[in-house]
Structures are given as structure tokens and as C-alpha cells.
Amino acid sequence: MKRIIILLLPVFFSCAEKKQEIIVLPEEQVQVDLSAIGKAKLSEYGFFTGDMKMLTPAEGVVPYTLNAPLFSDYAFKKRFVKIPKDKTVAYHADDVFNFPEGTILIKNFYYPADFNKPEENIRLLETRLLINEAGTWKALPYTWNDEQTEAYLDVAGKTIPVSWKQDDGQIRQVNYSVPNMNQCKGCHLRGDKVTPIGPVARQLNGDYPFAEVKQNQLLYWQSHGLLDGLPDIGQVSRLASYEDQCVQVNERARAWLEINCAHCHRADGPAKNSGLHLLASETNPSRLGIGKAPIAAGKGSGGLSFGIVPGKPDQSILQFRIESTHPGIMMPELGRSVIHDEGVALVRQWITEMK
Numbered sequence: 001m002k003r004i005i006i007l008l009l010p011v012f013f014s015c016a017e018k019k020q021e022i023i024v025l026p027e028e029q030v031q032v033d034l035s036a037i038g039k040a041k042l043s044e045y046g047f048f049t050g051d052m053k054m055l056t057p058a059e060g061v062v063p064y065t066l067n068a069p070l071f072s073d074y075a076f077k078k079r080f081v082k083i084p085k086d087k088t089v090a091y092h093a094d095d096v097f098n099f100p101e102g103t104i105l106i107k108n109f110y111y112p113a114d115f116n117k118p119e120e121n122i123r124l125l126e127t128r129l130l131i132n133e134a135g136t137w138k139a140l141p142y143t144w145n146d147e148q149t150e151a152y153l154d155v156a157g158k159t160i161p162v163s164w165k166q167d168d169g170q171i172r173q174v175n176y177s178v179p180n181m182n183q184c185k186g187c188h189l190r191g192d193k194v195t196p197i198g199p200v201a202r203q204l205n206g207d208y209p210f211a212e213v214k215q216n217q218l219l220y221w222q223s224h225g226l227l228d229g230l231p232d233i234g235q236v237s238r239l240a241s242y243e244d245q246c247v248q249v250n251e252r253a254r255a256w257l258e259i260n261c262a263h264c265h266r267a268d269g270p271a272k273n274s275g276l277h278l279l280a281s282e283t284n285p286s287r288l289g290i291g292k293a294p295i296a297a298g299k300g301s302g303g304l305s306f307g308i309v310p311g312k313p314d315q316s317i318l319q320f321r322i323e324s325t326h327p328g329i330m331m332p333e334l335g336r337s338v339i340h341d342e343g344v345a346l347v348r349q350w351i352t353e354m355k
Contacts, residue, residue, distance in 0.1 A: 037181075038140040042127055042151035047080065047106055053124055053148040055108055060085065062226065063210070064217055066203040067239045068255040071340040072109065073174045074164075075125070076118060080106040081199070083226055091229035093236070094281070096196050105130040105196055109176075114165040125160055126178045127151050130196055137194040141178050155181045174337055197263045202239040202280075239280060242346060253350035254280040256343045260322075260332055276307060289318050290354075300329050310354035319348060 039045060042052070049058045057063055061082045069077060082104045083089060090098035099105075107128045113121035124144040131138045142151035143158060157180035163173040204217045213220075218236065221227035230236075239258065240251040262278040264271035274295055277287040286292045289307025294300075294317060302320040313319040321331040323344050330336075 037155060038129070038131070038138070038153050040153055042142045045104070045129075047082065047104075052150065053122070053144075055080075055124075061106070062221075062224075063208065064199070064204060065206070065208055066198045066259070067206045067241050068203065068259045070198070070259050070335065071343055072335050073176055073338055074115075074166075074172070074340075075109045075111060075176065076122075078108045078110070079198070080108075082106065088228045089221065089226055091201065091227055091231075093201060093231075096200050097227075099132055099196075099199075101132050101134060103132040105199065111162050111164045111176075115167045116165070123162065124148055124151070125162065125176055130194075137196065139181060139194060141181065143178050154178060157181075172338075177337065179334065198259075202237045203259075205233070205236050205238040206241075237281075242343065249346070249350050249353060251280075253347050256346055260340075260343065264332070289316075299326075302329070308351055308354070311352060313348045313351040316351055319344075319351060322347060 046058055047061050048054070049056050055078050057080055061080050064079050064081060066079070081099075084100060084102035087100040087102070089100065089103075092098060107130075108124060109126040109128070110122050110124045112118045113123070126144065127142045129138075129140045129142070131140065141154055141157060143154045143160070144151040157178045160176045160178065161173065162176045163171060166172050201218065204221075206217060207214055208217045208220070210220060216233060218227065218230055219233060222230045240247045240255040242252040242256040244252065257278045258280040262280075263269060265274065265276045265278040266272065267277060275287065275292065276289050277284070278289075282288055290310060292307045293305060294307065300321060301317050304315055304317045304320060306315070307317050308319075309315040318331075321329055323339060324330040325337065325339060327333075
């Protein structure tokens with residue numbers, strides 16, 4: 001099947017309204033120069049050394065992880081950050097760090113053939129870059145070839161069929177979606193600016209097995225001259241791992257809701273008008289959805305009356321939406337096509353035990 005190129009051209013009207021005209025052309029009839037957007041091949045950035053598919057970081061590329069990662073159709077992720085030489089990150093207690101111009105966040109999505117052997121038979125699908133250019137973050141998706149030797153800039157996105165053996169031995173399949181450049185804004189938009197989501201203090205406040213030593217990530221960044229302003233580590237909040245069975249259900253469920261929902265459902269997020277604020281630090285019961293009626297009722301409410309009904313997950317809109325895969329109902333709207341069974345069960349337990 002031949003690919004097509006979609007061009008979005010600005011059209012101006014007398015009323016000063018700005019719209020876009022969509023023109024679809026066969027690929028063979030148009031040549032698009034993407035050099036002004038980003039490098040054509042991932043290898044051109046020099047992030048990795050040796051065999052690219054091994055994702056061995058080059059000098060100056062630092063691996064990191066999050067305490068509570070976003071669910072993306074069960075994809076595994078390896079994250080790296082490249083901070084310009086002789087520049088540092090400014091610490092922020094409650095929000096995304098202030099990264100210097102030239103910083104690049106590198107997130108790689110992959111599936112092992114068998115989830116019980118997560119380091120074997122890995123298939124890389126996508127690498128997403130967030131590049132800080134003059135204080136503005138640019139999102140670029142790169143898709144990997146079948147040979148696993150290179151990833152190419154793919155501003156239009158694509159769908160990739162993938163299958164794997166789950167931890168329980170069951171074979172699962174999804175049509176993994178690589179977002180186009182505009183879709184990236186759906187999650188990363190804060191106010192009128194694209195911004196990272198994951199690298200905040202409470203997410204990075206945990207250990208990572210670096211090549212030299214296993215160490216708290218924030219302390220590692222500080223000791224390597226990458227982070228300024230870090231207070232005593234005991235004063236830094238920590239987001240729970242929602243997979244940690246030793247942590248209380250309330251903390252785990254709130255962590256799951258923060259990373260999967262709060263990038264939109266917060267005071268300055270795209271869904272701020274809903275009145276539903278799902279950061280783990282939120283203490284107002286109504287803002288969490290407890291006893292709160294939806295701003296606009298529709299099929300997204302499932303005919304239910306309140307966001308959360310304590311003790312009754314099946315009467316709670318929040319539970320209804322995270323258990324759905326219907327495009328007009330499911331939450332989050334982007335980044336998944338299947339239900340996160342473990343996360344949904346966790347939130348159900350949280351609401352059930354709520355008093």
C-alpha cells in the first residue's frame with residue numbers, strides 16, 4: 001500500500017480567522033524536506049554507541065526511570081536525557097525541572113517477545129524525542145525499521161501490529177500507534193506550551209542501576225553536575241510505584257491516576273475545564289471527583305451521576321471511562337488501545353475501599 005502525504009496549508013479569511021486546508025497527494029508526487037523539523041535518522045544524533053538496537057548510551061547521555069510510568073499498551077520503555085555540556089538543570093519541587101536550552105529527552109518504546117524474559121528478543125518500535133529549542137519543546141517521533149538498525153523521522157505517525165507473550169503465558173496483540181507530531185500535544189500541552197511530563201522530582205526520587213553504581217537518581221544528577229538546587233533528599237516528595245504491593249492502595253492508585261490522567265486533569269492542563277484534578281497531591285475531594293457531577297453529561301458519563309461514588313466503582317464515571325476502549329469514552333484518550341488490567345483493578349480497589 002502506498003503512503004500519502006498530507007499537507008496542512010494556512011488559509012486566511014477577511015474576518016482574520018485562520019484555518020487550514022488539507023491537501024492529500026500521492027507520495028510519488030511530492031517531495032517533503034524535513035530537515036528543518038529534525039534529523040532524518042535517529043543515528044544522526046549520536047545518542048547511542050555500537051549496535052543501535054542495544055540502546056547503549058553515548059557519553060553525556062544519561063539513563064533514567066520513573067517511579068510510576070505512563071501505561072502505553074504494555075510497551076516497555078527506556079528513557080535517556082542529554083543535557084548540553086557545562087549546563088545544568090534547575091530543580092523544582094513540584095513541577096517539571098527547568099531544563100536548559102538544547103536538552104533532549106529520549107524515550108524508546110519496545111516489546112520483548114516474552115514478558116517473563118524482558119531483556120531478550122526485543123522489538124523496538126518507536127523513539128520519541130522532546131527537544132528544547134530556545135525555550136520551546138519540540139516533539140519528534142521516530143519509527144524503527146524491521147531490521148532494528150535505524151529509526152526514521154515519521155511526522156505523520158503510523159500503526160504497527162505487535163504481539164507478545166504476557167507474564168501469565170497468554171499471547172496478546174495490539175495495533176501499536178506511533179503518534180503524529182500534532183498528537184503529541186494532546187498530552188504534553190500545558191497552557192499554550194508543549195512541556196515534558198515525567199521528569200519531576202517525585203518521579204525521579206528513586207534508585208537507578210547506573211553503570212558505575214546503583215544510586216538515587218537525583219543524587220546522581222547532583223553529584224555529576226547536572227542538577228542545581230536539590231534540597232536534602234529527605235525533603236523531596238516521592239511518587240509511589242503503583243506496582244509496589246507493599247505500598248498502601250491509596251498511594252498506588254493516586255500515582256496511577258497522576259501519570260495516566262493528570263497531564264490533562266490539572267489546573268493548567270487541557271482538561272482543566274472539567275474541574276477534575278488528579279495530581280497525587282490534590283486534597284480536595286470534589287476535585288478528585290468524589291461526589292462531583294460531570295460538567296457536561298454525555299456518553300462519556302455512561303449515564304452515571306458522579307465522578308467517584310465511594311465504595312461503588314460501578315457507579316463511578318472515572319471507573320467507567322478507564323475501563324472503556326471506545327474512542328469517545330475512554331480515558332486517557334490517547335496512548336492506549338487496550339485496558340490496563342492491573343491499573344484498572346487497582347483503581348477499582350481504591351474506590352471500593354473508599355469511605
